[in-house]
Amino acid sequence: MADIGVNIELAKVFLEQGKLVAIPTETVYGLAANALNDRAVLNIFEVKNRPSFDPLIIHTDSIDKVVKFVTRIPEKAEELAQRFWPGPLTLLLPKSQVVSDLVTSGLDQVAVRIPSHPLTLKLLSQLDFPLAAPSANPFGYISPTTANHVAEQLGNKIPYILNGGECGVGIESTIIGFADEQPVVYRLGGLALEDIESVIGAVRFTAHSSSNPKAPGMLKSHYAPRKPFFLNTRGNIPTEANGLTHYLLFDQFLEGVDVRVQRLLSPDGDLKEAAHNLFSYLRELDSLPGNKIWAELVPDRDLGRAINDRLRRAAAIGE
Numbered sequence: 284m285a286d287i288g289v290n291i292e293l294a295k296v297f298l299e300q301g302k303l304v305a306i307p308t309e310t311v312y313g314l315a316a317n318a319l320n321d322r323a324v325l326n327i328f329e330v331k332n333r334p335s336f337d338p339l340i341i342h343t344d345s346i347d348k349v350v351k352f353v354t355r356i357p358e359k360a361e362e363l364a365q366r367f368w369p370g371p372l373t374l375l376l377p378k379s380q381v382v383s384d385l386v387t388s389g390l391d392q393v394a395v396r397i398p399s400h401p402l403t404l405k406l407l408s409q410l411d412f413p414l415a416a417p418s419a420n421p422f423g424y425i426s427p428t429t430a431n432h433v434a435e436q437l438g439n440k441i442p443y444i445l446n447g448g449e450c451g452v453g454i455e456s457t458i459i460g461f462a463d464e465q466p467v468v469y470r471l472g473g474l475a476l477e478d479i480e481s482v483i484g485a486v487r488f489t490a491h492s493s494s495n496p497k498a499p500g501m502l503k504s505h506y507a508p509r510k511p512f513f514l515n516t517r518g519n520i521p522t523e524a525n526g527l528t529h530y531l532l533f534d535q536f537l538e539g540v541d542v543r544v545q546r547l548l549s550p551d552g553d554l555k556e557a558a559h560n561l562f563s564y565l566r567e568l569d570s571l572p573g574n575k576i577w578a579e580l581v582p583d584r585d586l587g588r589a590i591n592d593r594l595r596r597a598a599a600i601g602e
């Protein structure tokens with residue numbers, strides 16, 4: 284079983300040996316390895332059971348270091364980096380030769396981000412290589428937001444989990460790429476589009492496609508609990524007061540149903556709090572002795588858009 288602790292030195296030693304270490308970030312926990320060591324990167328795909336066509340994000344701790352992994356930074360990317368890093372933003376940039384095709388699944392762009400978590404920033408500052416890190420969950424399952432979530436699923440496959448407590452943001456980073464200098468959203472995430480647009484103006488969306496090889500994280504069926512999972516808008520959730528149906532709701536309990544089978548993402552109607560709770564509540568409901576989960580969509584603004592995106596993918600089992 285993996286040790287869980289806050290020993291940065293130990294994490295560093297394992298990473299220098301090419302081993303995998305789970306690391307905390309402000310979004311979700313990552314399954315990290317030396318991004319410049321192909322053997323270590325391959326190991327990430329094996330441990331996660333992740334298809335090799337799904338590329339990895341490179342994490343580092345300064346824009347000076349990012350410059351080594353890319354050939355150019357469009358002006359709007361630079362503005363976003365200055366404003367939001369460290370933070371829940373990933374930029375897709377043309378990769379330099381330093382970055383192996385294994386990391387990018389053969390694509391000519393590399394995804395990079397500077398995460399905002401004190402332990403991980405300290406670790407990154409002491410390494411002379413960047414870390415490739417997908418979310419630390421088996422491929423297709425819900426992303427982990429605590430060290431225990433990681434231990435439950437990958438604890439027997441990795442030596443160490445760096446424990447940074449609960450992830451503050453709770454959903455993965457927003458991914459922005461550039462086509463002819465114009466910004467394009469590849470994945471909604473922990474940085475709201477409204478915040479991005481306030482800095483660089485309007486951004487476009489890529490079409491959702493389950494065969495889009497550019498962003499396999501956009502696969503429709505993803506972030507899925509094991510139990511049957513159903514989704515609808517508020518007011519359209521059926522009342523099944525049988526004790527076996529669990530409910531994931533935004534800010535109000537469903538009348539006529541035992542509150543013990545209901546979870547409110549944010550009793551105050553705060554979308555940041557809802558994002559923070561989303562994956563841990565989904566996991567909790569998935570592990571309770573019920574037989575299905577009903578969830579309701581949240582208001583479609585700010586982080587609500589990313590929350591609804593994850594809920595829709597969780598509901599798209601088998602598609």
Ligand code: TXA
Nearest residue numbers: 310313338339392393394417418455456497498499500
């Ligand atoms: O918040 C996050 O982004 C977390 C933490 C650990 O940093 N990481 C994360 O990684 O969510 P992962 O691997 O679970 O999701 C990364 C997404 C995938 O959907 C992948 O397809 C996309 O980023 N991606 C990575 N590199 C890419 C590239 N070169 N081109 C297009 N999409 C890319």
Ligand code: MG
Nearest residue numbers: 417418426500
């Ligand atoms: Mg993931």
